[in-house]
Amino acid sequence: MAIGAQLGLCIALFRSADDRALRIATLLFVISNICFTIDGSRPIAQIFGPAQIALWLIQIGGAGYFWLFAVTLFEDRWLTARSLWPGALLTLIGLSGRYGPHALSEPTWTLHNALGLVLALHALVVIVRSGRNDLVEARRRLRAPFLVLVAVFSIVLSAVQIGAVFGIDPARYEFVNAMAQAFLGIAGVAVLLEARPALFGTAAAAPGTAQDADAPDDSALWLARLRQVIEVEALWRREGLTIAELAKAVGLPEHRLRRLINDQLGHRNFASFINQHRIDAAQAVLADPASATRTVASIAFDHGFGSLGPFNRAFREVTGQTPTAFRRRAIAETSPIPGNSG
Template sequence: MEPWQILDLLLRGMAVGAQLGLAIALARSAEDRGLRIVILLLFISSISLTLTGVPQILRMMGSAQILLWLIQIGGAGYFWLFAVMLFEDRRLTWISTSPSIALTVIGLFGQYGPRALAPATWGLHNVLGLLLALNALFVIIRSGQNDLVEARRRLRVPFLLLIAVFSVVISAVQIGQGLGINSPWYQFANASLQALLGIGGVAVLLEARSTLFGVSPGGRSATVDARPIDDSQIWLDRLQKVMDIEALWRREGLTIGDLATAVGLPEHRLRRLINDQLGHRNFASFVNQRRIAEARTLLSDPASAARTVASIAFDLGFGSLGPFNRAFRDETGLTPTEYRRQTMANSSPIPENPR
């Protein structure tokens, strides 16, 4: 075995070890079952990508190596899903898994479909993977303003760098394979990048895992005393007045800065107050909790039956119907129309007793 081959194996071993350790640590720390599943899928696909560059392992696996390849081709979709679930607290649904499924289906068609269409198919696969990486970058940047978890806010810049490196690695591997580049320097460079990526992921994510996953959306942290400390109760009372009595949550486009001004607290202190004392991980969930509660009341009220769902959404501070439908479905599992139909059917008047 050549010296570079030995070094290549060592680098890949480092990458697999780092990714496996990080996957176990993050999966154990995550409270949400869906996020744990996505974490495992992401790292299994990443480890599969690493192992497909080791000829000895592929020979040992024989025809079973198709499993490694099958998991690997959806990797960009798993990475996108991990990013949006972590930074936007989205739930795992069939719709959210559709990018990963699409990548896998396109990859299967590129591998087993007509040979004449293979280059265009793999080109489409690479473009979709790149678009998902760019969208993940956009989501992380966009959601920063609403993030109430301080550790997660600090994590954004290094995580963005990891996404950039990850995207380069995945794109280089897929484009290189499509062009038939399998020279020793290519595999060695690939192994080096994957080792750096694994070590970088450990450095960025491992220490912060408890604060990243320690507070569930809408719940309290197990490590935070639920009793207000210092002057927190004063500010909680002021926050409740602004939100419940003055109903500031009805304002369209309400930001954490607007609320901080109304309460009279610096923005960073308000973020900590809402996160530590009320258990919300992002500002949108904090505001939408009141909006959706009021929406449920209106949609189940026969006196509001003539009102359209859109008019209710706008009255509650939503700028358009789409965000309202998503927020309502995330909270109740039903669309506003389905909820109204169901509650109206269950609240039919009781007939008077005949005399």
């Protein structure tokens, strides 16, 4: 039941996701979970013979792959080499615990399980924290049941694993583990697949899509008002701007503004919507030779960022390079070429 439910969920989510990062994160998470389920049942794992080590190696970084799946799904994060370090680190620690000095085995596995618990807790924090910027209604509704499922499963499972290191090994652990996996997989199918078109698909609505009963077809009017507030009045410059403040300035209920930005402009996250305007304006300043003496930090502060770190991350997400590298290249391209003056 556990393996079948997880395979079905994996296939459905993989086919629904338009984003390459989410597809990869889904595959890593579900495959590691399936390997964990098989490896946790000795009679079934024995069928695989020497290949058991491959199952074990894949599942040992499972908490890291769950973390990657959660932050990719709920924060629309790009997949980078740094995104994979939690799973890789857990795998390395697990290898050390299995093949390292016997005297260090217990503390090594304690570290491994504790790190897995920390990653699970951090993923839950990310899911809650990112909710205020989420523009996808289906994903906003998904957070509560997803949190309940994952919190109960991850925390209880990590606690049992830590207890096993200290000799607390329930006789029916394998059966309980399989039940928990089956429950998670079946509940995941019920929770996720109902919302998957809006949750994993393209954000922008197709032209002519019918409006909800409480949303009259006046989107063009409100879209013009939104552009007035954002582009002309430049409200994006306000540090810490929230969607509630923007909704008040536009004159729309918050839920309708979320739908407007998501359906008409294709943004799934409020922070990415605002940061797009901030980064576009910052690029113009960075590319201007007259502003070459200004620090990157001062430019970040002038464009609504409270510190340099968030500005650097947002700039890299939009442009694929750091502000400093962008400035160096842009100014070099606009500088006159020596020897061409005559």
